[in-house]
Amino acid sequence: MTALGDIAAAPADLVARRAVGRSLEAPFYTSPEFFDLDIAAIFAEHWIFVAADAELPEPGDYVSAALGPYSIIVVRDDDGNLRSFHNVCRHRGARILADDRGSVGNIVCGYHKWTYGTDGTLLHAPSQPSGFDPSCFGLKPVHVRSVAGLVFVCLAEQPPGDFAEVAARIEPYLLPHRLRGAKVAAQVDVVEEGNWKLVMENNRECYHCDGHPELLRSFFPTYGYTEENLPPRLRPAHERYLSVDAELRQTCRRLGLPHELVEELDTRATGFRIQRDPLDLAGESFTADGRAACRRLLGDLPTPRLGHLSLHLQPNSWFHVVGDHAITFAVLPIAPDRTLLRTTWLVHPDAVAGVDYDPDALTGVWTATNEQDAHLVARAQRGVGSPAYEPGPYAPSEYQVEAFCNWYTTRLRTHLGR
Ligand code: FES
Ligand SMILES: [Fe+2]
Known part of the structure; x- marks a missing residue:
């Protein structure tokens, strides 16, 4: 098979014909298609290590991490528990927290100041009409778990069952x-x-x-x-x-x-x-x-x-x-x-x-x-x-x-x- 043929092959075919005991073919490392597949199949499906507990010791402390196109927040809530959310505003989608880490009272989007609690609930959305229901617009949760002080997140609705x-x-x-x-x-x-x-x-x-x-x-x-x-x-x-x-x-x-x-x-x-x-x-x-x-x-x-x-x-x-x-x-x-x-x-x-x-x-x-x-x-x-x-x-x-x-x-x- 020519190198050009390898580059042109579909990811599914390259996965199917992977030779045991040998390094992966080039597109696994170079192609945007494989990158997208890796995010979908690996980083959006499995438990991903993102931080140490020690990085967010106090309520309101947070870290954010990018997993390809995803951005997630891990925050210690007011009760001292770890919470994780997609770092995407429920108003018009802006990236809420721009820094890698910090400390907040509430989680405030800098665009139009929608304000979320550290438990992800929408507390305040300025100038919305009567009838607006904030409970429909909480931050999207992400599974989070600390293992002996090491913090893992999982974007999947159903995380791998063997993690516990x-x-x-x-x-x-x-x-x-x-x-x-x-x-x-x-x-x-x-x-x-x-x-x-x-x-x-x-x-x-x-x-x-x-x-x-x-x-x-x-x-x-x-x-x-x-x-x-x-x-x-x-x-x-x-x-x-x-x-x-x-x-x-x-x-x-x-x-x-x-x-x-x-x-x-x-x-x-x-x-x-x-x-x-x-x-x-x-x-x-x-x-x-x-x-x-x-x-x-x-x-x-x-x-x-x-x-x-x-x-x-x-x-x-x-x-x-x-x-x-x-x-x-x-x-x-x-x-x-x-x-x-x-x-x-x-x-x-x-x-x-x-x-x-x-x-x-x-x-x-x-x-x-x-x-x-x-x-x-x-x-x-x-x-x-x-x-x-x-x-x-x-x-x-x-x-x-x-x-x-x-x-x-x-x-x-x-x-x-x-
Ligand atoms: S996009 Fe966040 S408040 Fe508007
Ligand atoms: Fe090394």
Whole structure:
């Protein structure tokens, strides 16, 4: 098949003939049709990670997020509960809240001042005739749920039914770190010049991790490999890993922290992977020497030497939780070739910048890693845009990339009724 033929094929045909174990064909990453399909089949159908609870601690605090053409608001209502709405005015449709975050008494549209409560009810619509019924014009609600301090929304009327079960399985790992009451130490937005799937695929393998010298100091270079596919050069690192892993398991048993790998990346609607894994060097944190970057530990845990808790969720997020901080990563599609990666660092609520932690030391490793990844994603996007590109084979250590693509194409098939 010629490259031109691939470009001309309908999305449904490309989904149907996707070759297992190989990267996706070019239009998945480049065509507006696939972008629209991804929004409809993935971002409007599944639970999407958009924020940490800690980003909106007080009633009236809100964040907004764009999922392709959708814009949603997550707001803490007057009773302290999370609510989510489409950020679309019920008068003539204007975008209501223009900022990414803020705090409001009521939600007021800046166009003609229709005013909504934080529970979405229309409180005031100036100069409407008698007989106007405000109860018909509340903000359109969006499903929202916090899982141990991580906030997810779902635009679908009927969200995937397995989310509660997945939440129940990952919460025991997360809850000891008390992310719900944590504090935002930093947040960095990077607009990557690539399709959102290239951002996710890049996250799901460490085949490229030689490009991350800062991360590799604390990360075992064996990440992503199994005993079977471990390159000989990584054998000494693997031996070190096994010894530190045994120590970590003992610590977890003593503290009652779950650590076992659970991996159901492409066998359910809410695909996930969770594991507590050791870190190299001092084994505490993502820093140059592996020591904690923050003196106050999350959740008042008695030791910082807890390795890292790694959570991967389909379709758009991953998380690293270490003894002294947590990092959340949200992947939000903007256009076929542009994606927002929002990275948020959380610390103990009483930790003070400049006293308990140096913000640069806290954020340095993953800021550098994100920049390196953004370059790799942009390179990949440029490459797949060439008519000469054809899907290539995944290495065994890229099995999570295959799982992501399998999860994704399975969802598209379901959406397309194939
Ligand atoms: S469009 Fe919002 S008040 Fe008119
Ligand atoms: Fe990377």
